Amino acid sequence: MSTLVALARALAFVQGVAQPITMVRHIHCAERPMVFIPLALAGEANAPLAAMVGDDPDRPRLLVVPQPRNRDLRFAFAAELASILVPHFERFQTVTEVAAPDRTGQARWRSTDAPQVVVANPAAAGFVRLFGRSTRFRRADGPYAVDARVPVLGQWLTFFAERAEYPGSSLLVTLTDALAMHWATGQSALEDTHLPALLAWIEPPEGRDGATAAMLAEDPGIWPPAGPATDPDFDNRVLAPAIEAYAAATTPDAGTLAECQASGALRDAVASQLEPTWRLMWRAIALLRALPPGVRVADRWAADRDAYTEFAARLEGSGLPQPRRDGAVAAARRLHRLERALAAFTVQRAYDDPLIMAEYRLTGEAFVATVLEADRLRIDTSGRRRTLRPRVTVTTTDPAKPEVGSTWISPARPAQRARAVEVVVARGAETTVVLELSGGMGRALTPLPGSVPDAGERLCYTSLADQYVPPGDFPAPEETPWTHGGPPAPASLDAVEGQAAVASRRGDDLPRDDLPRDDLPRDDPAGEEWS
């Protein structure tokens, strides 16, 4: 926790209401997000019990597994979920725009919009990942065949769950994380993962402080848990009898009146647990929407749309499910991409948001200064060519003490570098810095209007650089070196990286674990009933 967030938490505690810790919104809010609230059966890992899903606050769809221990009913649930989600996911592919060409100069297109899935808390995001894993290896033929849309849903859910690992991505939004990124409450980070309590801190009802409101929100009788785990009291008193009643009413001839009544009662019971969360989630989405978006949110959403476009194309192409585990090269590549995404997100957030930049001002990695004078037309004649090198003298009271020769960038003019050529630390808290500017001023020997700060302008300079870092090079999977176990067996190259190798095997068996070793557990996808 940074110093300012710690301060905001203390303030929130004292004032009884959550404190904003950003000035802009750092995630993208889709026009019609797909809200998804899964519930799971207690006592069995990731067994779906019910879900409320939809992109219209007034028309939630309720899906229930009346007997969660019945595998056929589970896959019927998966098929029904797929019939809602898959068409929604595919809908955004049709309208595309031209994107910047890739590294090899090949033309690229991307969808102008992409689907956004919103879940309540990190556990629900975990459910998405595990449900994707348990459905994407299913097959529409052979033993334990399922509806053809089920494995497609599994691949989509896996895509969303994996994309959510990227810092700054907004394809799968976890609401409690998104809210906690923008508000600090007076409770612990663990308590912040309870959506009703978190919202109680952000918007306490009239006459109550956040702490009291959060405590009341923890009563499962008023605010049922946002899932996937259900309230144990509800499980014992309501759910178990309702499931038993359904089981007793089920007879070989389906559709009797008793069965319909039992399943209706079960649906009502489950709906009572889901509806409050449904309303809360739309409330939370409205709160986020009300914040002005950061300037660079659109860039990151464009990257999300790239990922979406790429995945949709891949699904139509090879259609092979994502492998269970990353191979040696795939793992290193993914780590590299995640680290790049994190580095970019960290800088972009600070550039977009003065309140986050303030954190760097405290540590001396940024300072806000007033321009005392500006020599706009200064020409450097020391080199072979005459070059435009304006100098500005700025003064700051921030703790930063720039070193002579250090390079600084102003988020207002990100293409311009400012090199500190003279630093005077006065006796007081004031520091005067002479900065020599280069770049971002046009090609002529006079700067473009507005490209050099004027006297009196107040601006921020930081050592954080939002610059493009080219992606690293990795060997191809079939060239995995001996230090990392050598090339994997041909059949186990994963679908993304070994496309050439796998293409000829299309329609062949599912990709196996890319672990050539025998001492590791290995499960046979076709024989596995439910993982």
Place this chain on the structure above:
Amino acid sequence: MTGTASPAEAADRVVGAVLSGLQHGSDQGIVVDSPPGAGKSTLVVRVAGELAAAGEPAILIAQTNEQVDDLINRLAATGAHRQIGRLSAVDYVPSPRVAQHQVVTVGTRVRDLDGSTVIVGTAAKWATVPEGTWPWAIVDEGYQMRSDALLRVANRFQRALFVGDPGQLDPFSTVESERWVGLTWDPMQSAMAVVLRHNPGLPLHRLPVSWRLPASAVPAVARAFYPFTGFRSGTGSTARRIALEAQRSAARSAHDMARSALDNVARSALDDAVELAASRGWALYELPARHTVRTDPEAIAACAALATRLLDRRAVAYSESAPSGRPVSPDRIAIGVAHRDQAAAIRALLPPSAAAVTVDTANRLQGREYDVTIVLHPLSGRRDATAFHLETGRLCVLASRHRHACIVVARAGIQELLDAHPGNTAVHLNVPVTFPDGWEANHAMLAHLERYRVIAG
């Protein structure tokens, strides 16, 4: 251990085994574990020389530009190389210790370095070389290198010598890496770990002698951080000593500096700690128990004051390399901390006369050597013991940088803190257990320091 052989003989035997494996063995790799200051760089330089003499061009992969420049300086000094290539980034400016050697050619591409008997570069730079395969590579500091960095360079060589200190800090990442836990190629492991997991049959050598650590330090460091392999000191118990030339009272006026900040620090306790460290090689300067912020003002002031006091007392170090004594000048002193803000706070307190004292985090002190180190204990004043602060490598690096003496600054109550925070990191299937764990190592080190305690104020 090695019985009656002298330290030099024991070390020579291991180096001989490595060299013969290099010339006559058929293994794809050779791994050499080295305790702190055991002549790792000397071995690297020697192997590079032997390979050059045998006409087998080698590449040398280090982790930082600093390490590359150090190695080049030492390679050039041997005279064994016709031409040394330094593979570097476009904006690299040769440091004086590289520029002084005629045999060194600096280039940004391998093709600029044709004819070199050895090419040296950082792992990051080697990762940008798209082709070419050399018969041999020497990978230095393999425990600092991350597995994914090795993956990117491993196709550049057929066989490799991996050298490193298992007591160093583990590589880390700022992103979640749980999804790979348990995979043999988990990219978050060290390069050494990934090589050994996929090639368990590779010959593993251990350098048995630390030439840096004094006899007073070896038993404690070996027991806490290398409990199963151990090592010995290259020098006897009388070979290293520190004399304080100025008396306790006389030194006062030398720098009546920064009084405002340091006044609170009891002077007699400082002198006690400095004298204890000078005579016995260790001191624990213990402040009263208290929960503090990370930049604990009292502990920070104590670190700065101890360094200043050491200079005021005009410490002189006598050792096998300086039998007639060498003053412990500011550049021979380091203050090691866990966090950058602590380092910045200490630097701000040092008077001008002590400005050349190195103040840095454990990460940056890896591989460096000083006469005297002052260590701010990572757990001092904390309420909790996180995995970061418990990490074995952090304490090991901090406690093994000195040739003569080490003074640890800590708040009382760390033992109790440790007992209140037993390790709670998850145990994963298929992940080799590494010993010792940080909790155990911290306890062992504190039990040792107990005997050198000076209570402040």
